[in-house]
Amino acid sequence: MKRMTLWAVLLIALIGVIVCAAMMWRPSIQPLNTPVTADATKIERGARVVEQGDCAVCHTRPGGAYMAGGLPLVTPFGTLYTTNITPDWGTGIGNWPEEAFVRAMRKGVSRDGHFLYPAFPYVHYSRMSDADISDAYAYLMSVDPVQARAPENHMMFPMNFRPLVTFWNLLFLRDDPLVPVAGQSERWNRGRYLVEGAGHCSSCHTPLNFIGGEKSSEHLGGGLVDGWHAPALTGMTQAANPWTPEQLVAYLRGEVAQGHGGAAGPMLPVSLSMAQLPQEDAEAVAEYILSLKADITPPASSCVAASPEPIKPDQREGAALFAGACAGCHGGGAPMRTIDGRPGLSVVSAATSDSPRNLIKTILEGIPLSTRAPSHYMPPFADALDDTHIAALAGYLRGQACAAKPWADLEKTVTTIRHEGEPK
Ligand code: HEC
Numbered sequence: 001m002k003r004m005t006l007w008a009v010l011l012i013a014l015i016g017v018i019v020c021a022a023m024m025w026r027p028s029i030q031p032l033n034t035p036v037t038a039d040a041t042k043i044e045r046g047a048r049v050v051e052q053g054d055c056a057v058c059h060t061r062p063g064g065a066y067m068a069g070g071l072p073l074v075t076p077f078g079t080l081y082t083t084n085i086t087p088d089w090g091t092g093i094g095n096w097p098e099e100a101f102v103r104a105m106r107k108g109v110s111r112d113g114h115f116l117y118p119a120f121p122y123v124h125y126s127r128m129s130d131a132d133i134s135d136a137y138a139y140l141m142s143v144d145p146v147q148a149r150a151p152e153n154h155m156m157f158p159m160n161f162r163p164l165v166t167f168w169n170l171l172f173l174r175d176d177p178l179v180p181v182a183g184q185s186e187r188w189n190r191g192r193y194l195v196e197g198a199g200h201c202s203s204c205h206t207p208l209n210f211i212g213g214e215k216s217s218e219h220l221g222g223g224l225v226d227g228w229h230a231p232a233l234t235g236m237t238q239a240a241n242p243w244t245p246e247q248l249v250a251y252l253r254g255e256v257a258q259g260h261g262g263a264a265g266p267m268l269p270v271s272l273s274m275a276q277l278p279q280e281d282a283e284a285v286a287e288y289i290l291s292l293k294a295d296i297t298p299p300a301s302s303c304v305a306a307s308p309e310p311i312k313p314d315q316r317e318g319a320a321l322f323a324g325a326c327a328g329c330h331g332g333g334a335p336m337r338t339i340d341g342r343p344g345l346s347v348v349s350a351a352t353s354d355s356p357r358n359l360i361k362t363i364l365e366g367i368p369l370s371t372r373a374p375s376h377y378m379p380p381f382a383d384a385l386d387d388t389h390i391a392a393l394a395g396y397l398r399g400q401a402c403a404a405k406p407w408a409d410l411e412k413t414v415t416t417i418r419h420e421g422e423p424k
């Protein structure tokens, strides 16, 4: 009897190992022999899809060739590099049949069968339509091939064992295309499709759990990305400074929105991509986003931009620094004043948010110069101002934007944020 039990246990263990191994294995897909071609209209449609998906934001490193990869992505589980998705035959995806591309987008598996890390947001691309994925493939196969190989990844144990991604996928991957919701307008459904699919907005705007999956119960409830706070996209009409569709469309298209300001940090490239797309895409996204309500009342920020506050004695240093370093672009005297149609800083969510994070990040990093939005430039102040100065500036701006709720421990927070992400 004892012996029987032992055998049964061993058998079950063996079956378990086989099932796991089978779950973790994906076949290689036969490479192409000859390059693919597609007609111009399909390629043009694909260019739009690729812009909607921000593929170039990750697959082009600063100063590198378009789509040739090599951008390092720092995750809590290590650093990995984006790959070359130009149609180069040896180092890119030139010899990938469409079937392999579809599998990568829907299942997160590379042509040779290895699992891809979810830093590649296939959990969102998997919700795209067959037609859009096919068009994106046609477009990518038409860009200039570039020979480039991504540097070696540095993922921590056990995440350096790619097959483990299987279990992550079981929890977080849905590979069926989004179906329109009945009773909602065509534009709303289009917006939802763009937000939840190609736009992968929730990959930044949703908080993550400890294994890096999005918390579905807090969908679009605000997240953290590269040290920036990506505010909640729910309840934008309920906010103390509510957003109108026009303001949101302008913001999403990389413009400085009346009453709200412009995008900075990781949102800037997203909005500059959207600026390349027809306005109707941003309008659809805005309609969907503005329909999302926050269940928390009052919503995230309860600061109301009032008239200029009197400058308190402990804000004098910040006010003086502002006059010297910032007022040339943001309006003299008080930051409430607008200049060149730019809204006063006291209405931007970086100043009204519960956290000083984005304000500090903006001062440290500025807003990089981009040929797509030349008027958007703000210099970085990380070297010009020390932590005490930045804390004084932040304290002053907060005092003007939200006097009732000052930010605590500013200098310590500046020091922490300045050194985040540095190798320890
Ligand atoms: C947030 C960054 C990010 C975005 C946006 C992104 N990718 Fe990637 N992608 C990655 C990373 C990182 C990898 C490599 C993953 C790995 O090695 O496990 C990758 C890998 C891939 C691969 C697999 C390549 C190979 O050789 O195995 C394909 C195909 C791909 N991406 C296509 C796209 C397309 C198409 C888009 C836009 C619709 C896109 N990616 C957008 C980060 C991104």
Ligand code: HEC
Pocket (backbone or CB within 6 Å): 194, 195, 199, 200, 201, 202, 203, 204, 205, 225, 228, 229, 230, 231, 232, 233, 248, 251, 252, 262, 263, 264, 265, 266, 267, 270, 285, 289, 349, 350, 358
């Ligand atoms: C790569 C990460 C990332 C992605 C992807 C992303 N966002 Fe953002 N988003 C941010 C960050 C960070 C901010 C804060 C920027 C700032 O303070 O200037 C932001 C800000 C915003 C804001 C302004 C919110 C406010 O209250 O000020 C809106 C609206 C927005 N994003 C919408 C979207 C939509 C819609 C998408 C998808 C099409 C999207 N975002 C995709 C990171 C991202």
Ligand code: HEC
Pocket (backbone or CB within 6 Å): 256, 260, 261, 262, 263, 264, 322, 325, 326, 327, 328, 329, 330, 342, 343, 345, 348, 349, 350, 351, 358, 359, 362, 363, 367, 375, 376, 377, 378, 379, 381, 393
């Ligand atoms: C060379 C011009 C220039 C200077 C100098 C400058 N800024 Fe800016 N700043 C901009 C532009 C352009 C934007 C983007 C458009 C907008 O939101 O108004 C911006 C945006 C901001 C934002 C909003 C960012 C967000 O997340 O939405 C803050 C906060 C800010 N600046 C603070 C400062 C502070 C503090 C200083 C001084 C230390 C300063 N700026 C100096 C040009 C400048």
